[in-house]
Amino acid sequence: MAKLGIHRDFLMEFAALEKHVQKRVFEVFEKFAAATHAGLHLEKLTRQRDPRLRTIRITDFWRGVVLKPEEGDGYLLLKVLPHDKANHWAERHRASVNAASQGIEIRNDVGLERATSELRAVTRQDATRLFPEATYPDKVLRSLGVDVEIIPIVRLIPDETHLEALHRVLPEQQYDVLLGLATGMSPEEVDREVVQVYAAAAARDTTTAAADPLASAMAHARGRVALVSGTDELREILDRPFDAWRVFLHPSQYRIAYQESYRGSAQVTGGPGTGKTVVALHRALHLARRLPADAPDGSILLTTYTRALAAELDRSLGLLIPDDRLRAKIVVINVDALAYDIVRSRQGGGPVKLVTDQKEITARWARIARRLGLEFADVFLDQEWRHVILAQDLRTPEAYLKASRPGRGTALPPVRRLQAWRAIEAFEQQLRQSGERTFLQICAEAANLLAEQDEPRFRHVIVDEAQDLHPAQWRFLRALVPEGRDDLFIAGDSHQRIYGNKVSLRSLGIAVTGRSHRLRINYRTTHEILAWSSALLTGTPVDSADSDSSLAGYRSTLHGRRPAYVHHVSRTDEIAAAVARITEWTAAGVAPEDIAVAARFIQLGRDLGNALERAGHATHILGNSAPGPGVRIATMHRMKGLEFRCVAVLGVSEGMLPMRAAITPVDVDPQQHQEDINTELSLLFVACTRAREDLLVSCHGVPSPFLAPVAGDRQGPTE
Numbered sequence: 001m002a003k004l005g006i007h008r009d010f011l012m013e014f015a016a017l018e019k020h021v022q023k024r025v026f027e028v029f030e031k032f033a034a035a036t037h038a039g040l041h042l043e044k045l046t047r048q049r050d051p052r053l054r055t056i057r058i059t060d061f062w063r064g065v066v067l068k069p070e071e072g073d074g075y076l077l078l079k080v081l082p083h084d085k086a087n088h089w090a091e092r093h094r095a096s097v098n099a100a101s102q103g104i105e106i107r108n109d110v111g112l113e114r115a116t117s118e119l120r121a122v123t124r125q126d127a128t129r130l131f132p133e134a135t136y137p138d139k140v141l142r143s144l145g146v147d148v149e150i151i152p153i154v155r156l157i158p159d160e161t162h163l164e165a166l167h168r169v170l171p172e173q174q175y176d177v178l179l180g181l182a183t184g185m186s187p188e189e190v191d192r193e194v195v196q197v198y199a200a201a202a203a204r205d206t207t208t209a210a211a212d213p214l215a216s217a218m219a220h221a222r223g224r225v226a227l228v229s230g231t232d233e234l235r236e237i238l239d240r241p242f243d244a245w246r247v248f249l250h251p252s253q254y255r256i257a258y259q260e261s262y263r264g265s266a267q268v269t270g271g272p273g274t275g276k277t278v279v280a281l282h283r284a285l286h287l288a289r290r291l292p293a294d295a296p297d298g299s300i301l302l303t304t305y306t307r308a309l310a311a312e313l314d315r316s317l318g319l320l321i322p323d324d325r326l327r328a329k330i331v332v333i334n335v336d337a338l339a340y341d342i343v344r345s346r347q348g349g350g351p352v353k354l355v356t357d358q359k360e361i362t363a364r365w366a367r368i369a370r371r372l373g374l375e376f377a378d379v380f381l382d383q384e385w386r387h388v389i390l391a392q393d394l395r396t397p398e399a400y401l402k403a404s405r406p407g408r409g410t411a412l413p414p415v416r417r418l419q420a421w422r423a424i425e426a427f428e429q430q431l432r433q434s435g436e437r438t439f440l441q442i443c444a445e446a447a448n449l450l451a452e453q454d455e456p457r458f459r460h461v462i463v464d465e466a467q468d469l470h471p472a473q474w475r476f477l478r479a480l481v482p483e484g485r486d487d488l489f490i491a492g493d494s495h496q497r498i499y500g501n502k503v504s505l506r507s508l509g510i511a512v513t514g515r516s517h518r519l520r521i522n523y524r525t526t527h528e529i530l531a532w533s534s535a536l537l538t539g540t541p542v543d544s545a546d547s548d549s550s551l552a553g554y555r556s557t558l559h560g561r562r563p564a565y566v567h568h569v570s571r572t573d574e575i576a577a578a579v580a581r582i583t584e585w586t587a588a589g590v591a592p593e594d595i596a597v598a599a600r601f602i603q604l605g606r607d608l609g610n611a612l613e614r615a616g617h618a619t620h621i622l623g624n625s626a627p628g629p630g631v632r633i634a635t636m637h638r639m640k641g642l643e644f645r646c647v648a649v650l651g652v653s654e655g656m657l658p659m660r661a662a663i664t665p666v667d668v669d670p671q672q673h674q675e676d677i678n679t680e681l682s683l684l685f686v687a688c689t690r691a692r693e694d695l696l697v698s699c700h701g702v703p704s705p706f707l708a709p710v711a712g713d714r715q716g717p718t719e
């Protein structure tokens, strides 16, 4: 049977085609997959650089570009474009094999020639160079797979901005190598982090050794080429072209997800949109495939912080694993819900009474402090309970007296500790008497139950959005799986911590040293949105951050409009302007479900929703139920883990963000005060980085201090 490969670009272009054209594409390429390619008419072009590139008719208007290596019966589907563009593309490009990784590379020869002469014209002889020969001799570059044709252009590049401009024409792996060097990695690091990663991902796919390097290299390009085993698989891939993440993992993602086995717990970190969730899903698939034949259903747990995120993981897992039998090996449920189920079944299945209202909890602390005549602020006691007592599972006053209190900003001498302990005892006793528990107590209780039973529930546990979990939740997770190979796989990003839980995994018996990997390529957000949002976090004005595509090591391959930051005099003006912008988005063809509005308080979202409805837009407030049609409206917290083509973040005004009530007064605990501010800032960062293509951030009255780093961008009246 013919070997058929699909290039990632092909799938992207296919996704944008009308349905009837997609159908034709499938019919044409089905013949390759079914090995009936004999009758296919592959056309050669007259002026092409690479005779192995052919085009094929799809309709009168559309043509495909196919790479046909000279040897073997492999075909690689590279592009699907309008007739003239397809020919033009095929004339300008060439396939080659990377000397260092043996992976296939598609290069734009004409683009490279043009870029070389442009660079010669704009850069003076004596200008500084990013890759001077004295620092990076040819030999070093060649050993990293930068080939002799590319080296002359590399020598001309003056700075990172120009390097980034070459992204479209340079072969991808060579670009990644150069970017690594430009961002300060040593050649040895680049070899380890880039070249070996590409090479390792490629090596696994080697099925046959062919004499023609290109024929075997076709199988050596994971992340860009997917090999198809037959018509069914072709259909399976083409049926969901938007979900390219199922098929094309970047080598750096693949290496983490499909590492055969880790000696213990492993971790994947990375900025927003780098594919941590994608990697966690693929890890689940990998571990499910590796289970022994007699492993029962539900042997693997895939879990996360909230119920809504778990529902999203469940949906994605269904897309990744169509095989029901394999899918059944994995349970998807959020941490609290699983702990609740365990405690509940221990109680004989009856409901467990929960206290979840934070206001009510704080009021109880206040009453207790008053009753006992203790001079503690209600929030102080609540935080002491959560961040010290529950975090360290302290059960006696003696243990509390001895405990260190990391993260707490006020000293508590023994007398004061004993006073605090009295309040804590009274609080817990009150809960016991009314038969109530908080979710953290449920997790602690579930962990204890599991320890008593000494019977771990799962073989493997995979945790997404891990940065938000509390130590009590970690202890529960630890107890769910026996310590050993591939026990816990943890995905998270500390910059997106929005629930104020800071954890030392090691102190909880979870060691990931030597098994922690960082992802750096953002697949979701444009460079402009990422740069702008990162400026908020780092406090570096956006213009100085902008020229640096690495942004503390992260980069985005996508480009688009710079985010709009608009300041309004009144709330009414702000709402009217947001309605106008959302109307523009829908008029430009963005589906309402691909637009989201985020606000710190849902009331502002509701008011905007009403204004949108009056303007004729359907809206839907995101909650726990399955979403209906319309523009999505949500709190910033609810935006976590989601993504949309266009996002409007509203009400970024002083007093609203940071939200006053969420900030511990500085005199109660200065350290907690700062932590709370950081958490609110992360919340804004999370909301902004949900946008794939366009971002609007607005405020009314006095802007939030968080917007200071982007003040130069502000549109609208100044105070």
Ligand SMILES: Nc1ncnc2c1ncn2[C@@H]1O[C@H](COP(=O)(O)OP(=O)(O)OP(=O)(O)O)[C@@H](O)[C@H]1O
Pocket: 244, 245, 248, 249, 250, 253, 270, 271, 272, 273, 274, 275, 276, 277, 278, 279, 493, 496, 523, 524, 640, 641, 642, 643, 689
């Ligand atoms: N290899 C890939 N190919 C195509 N798309 C990808 C790939 N990896 C990730 N994506 C896409 O990028 C987007 C972000 O991925 P994902 O949600 O896994 O990132 P994340 O790191 O978990 O993000 P966040 O931390 O912001 O929630 C998704 O749309 C995902 O489908």
